Amino acid sequence: MRRALGIFFILVAMAVLPIRNVSAEKPVVYIQPALTYENSINIINIDEDTRRQVERIIGERLKQMADAGDLPYEVRVATADSYHSTNEHIIDSDKIFLYPTIMVSTSIDTVNNNSLETAYTSTVIAGISLMFCMPEENLDITRVTDGGNPVSLRLLGIVPMVEAETIGLSRYNPSNDSWQNIHNAPISEWEKKGKFISLVRQMMKDDISFSNIKGNLRDDKAKLGMDTYQVTDVDMSSAMANELFTGKEAEDLKFLVGYCFTSAYQKKTKRVMYPPAVGGQDLVNSMINGAYKLSLDSANGKVDVHMSNPGHSIRLDISGLASEVVDSGNNVYTTLHKVWLTKSPVEGKEKRELSRLHERTVKLPPGTSTDSDDNQIYAALLLGLAQELGGQDK
Known part of the structure; x- marks a missing residue:
């Protein structure tokens, strides 16, 4: 009888355990070296x-989340020996790779002058996209490793993120007639890089949603289909915007506005958002040539x-810029900057156009003047407004 019961429990365990393991099984994702755009x-x-x-930072945080059961996939981090050999892993053609990709690493630097002093600020912007990829089918490994050609990957999903913070943000305090937190020298590259890492x-501490890629991670033949979105244009219908922002400065601003919108829109809707195809970047050129690819740099190729x-295409428009100086008396002046940004098409409860206002108050001795960097103030306002526009309720 005891032996019969033992056999019975063994059979039950054999029947139950495989089912439980299959149902709980998650795809395994291998975190790779960071790429840069x-x-x-x-x-x-x-x-x-x-x-x-x-x-x-990214590897440790994702591993922590995976160990806590908070991710729809298991995480493996490459060993130190092979971590920076970008091309060698590609032989494992059935694996899913996660590439942390540095899309934005820049700053908006402003200088505010008056007759008494000069104040410097830098708004540091960090944009990271987590790209889930698999090697292209029928990839010629020899052509990649021996010929020095690019590794060719197929995108399964992408999670764009962005954070920004200002260094040296000063403010006038009318109660004691003084400025606070003034930076009297330009922000150093060392400070900017430290802020970028911070x-x-x-952004890795924030709530990160991977719900839009769960299905593709379980299907190694999956390709992103029609339920994908991209900012394909950022117009400048504002006459003042066209006057102030020209050439490279205008193209750079368009990309940053598109990327900030993209991150907020993906976080709000959980939809797949491609990097913005605006601003004269490489992705735009590859689209024109019919390739539709994103070319990235690794430590080794x-x-x-x-x-x-x-x-689905989304169009944004910098529809208005305005500024005004208000004389409040007693040598106190308030400079107002305002920007407007529109989105089309409009979805559900969204507002088509939003605006944002910036105020800066100064007290100057008689006979003195003040000057501000309008372009940089407008740019910083537009990036914050792009996130607000993308994060609207639908």
Whole structure:
């Protein structure tokens, strides 16, 4: 009888355990070295030490989330020996790879002058996209490893993130007739890089949703289909915007506005959002040539991430800029800057156009004057407004 019961329990365990394991099984994702999107915007230099810090912050945080059961996938981090051999892992053609990709590493630097002093500020912007990829089918490994050609990957999903913070933000305190937190010298590259790392750490602490990629991670033949979105244009219908922002400065602003909107829109809707195809960047050029790929740089070579055409296009428009100086008396002046940004098409409860206002109050001795960097103030306002526009309730 005892033996019969033992056999019975063994059979029950054999019947139950496989079912439980299959139902609980999650796809395994291998975190790879960080990639960088080389463009004219990224003025904060991402050296090898900075790249490794980004990798460590993201890898440790995702591993922590996976161990706590908070991710729809298991995490494996490459070993130190192979972590920076971008091309070698590609032989494992059935694996899913996660590439932390540095899309934005820049700052908006402002100088505010008056007859008494000069104040400097820098708004540091960090943009990271988590790209889930698999090697392209029928990839010629020899062509990649021996010929030095780009690794060719297929995009399964992407999670764009962005954070920004201002260094040296000063404010006039009328109660004691003084300025607070004045930066009398330009913000150093060392300070900007330190703030960039701090912003990456902050964005990884926030709530990150992977719900839009769960299905594709379980299907190694999956391709992103029609339920994909992309900012394909950022217009400047504002006459003042066209007057103030020209050439490279205008193109860079368009990309940053598009990326800030993209991050907020994806976080709100949980939809797949491609990087913005605006601002004269490489992605725009590849689209024109029919390739539709994102070319990225690794520590050891190029990586091409291929994607399908987006199912839905979103257009943004910098529809208005305005400024005014208000004389409040007693030599107190308030400078007002306002921006307007519109989105089309409009979805559900969204507002088509939003605006944002910036105020700066100064008290100046008689006979003195003040001057502010209007372009940089407008740019910083537009980036914050782009996030607000993308994060609206639908």
